Amino acid sequence: MxxxxxxxxxxxxxxxxxxxxxxxxxxxxxxxxxxxxxxxxxxxxxxxxxxxxxxxxxxxxxxxxxxxxxxxxxxxxxxDDTNRNKNSNIKWFAILVGVGTALTIINYTLPLGIHSIAIMTFSVSASFLGYFFFLKYSAKQK
Structure with a gap:
């Protein structure tokens, strides 16, 4: 649903x-x-x-x-691991924030080109890095 x-x-x-x-x-x-x-x-x-x-x-x-x-x-x-399912929402939030940030930056740096792919790659990788640090921090809290 x-x-x-x-x-x-x-x-x-x-x-x-x-x-x-x-x-x-x-x-x-x-x-x-x-x-x-x-x-x-x-x-x-x-x-x-x-x-x-x-x-x-x-x-x-x-x-x-x-x-x-x-x-x-x-x-x-x-x-299934319940912790993995709980963190799935945070993971998708991080990915979508990275994609949204990348698309915003790409919109201001038109025309589309190879730099657009680089912007998308760096933004999504930065969001995964943020998710990694979130998992690391949440593991320390337990």
Whole structure:
């Protein structure tokens, strides 16, 4: 439900950005295409990785059941880490802040070129570095 809401919001925001009056500066068409391609690549990659993970978990669970292990042991082996799930929101926040910062900087340094890719790379890597420090700090607090 949350993913579909986020996807619909992202799509609706692109329509709202192009529905502006000509007197107001609009988002360049190339930037919208680039954002759309990035979102599409991310969604396809996430979907493929999720399908592969679930398929491999299913195969592993079947093999463990065939070997005669109890269901409690199998569930404890395949149980997700709750801390990882809790920090997932912070990770996506850091990534989206990095992408948003990069797109803002790219908008002010038009025309698009190789420097745009460099700006995007450095901004996203800086957001991952911030996430790393967050994880390091939160591990010390425990």
């Amino acid at each position: 949350k993913k579909s809401f986020l996807t619909l919001t992202a799509i609706a925001s692109t329509f709202a950005a192009t529905a502006q009056n000509d007197s107001i500066s609009t988002i360049d068409k190339d930037i919208l295409v680039m954002i759309g391609m990035l979102v599409l690549i991310a969604l396809v990659s996430f979907t493929v990785l999720t399908i592969i993970k679930r398929w491999m978990d299913y195969r592993l669970k079947n093999k463990l059941i065939d070997n005669g292990l109890s269901e409690n042991i199998i569930n404890s082996i395949l149980q």
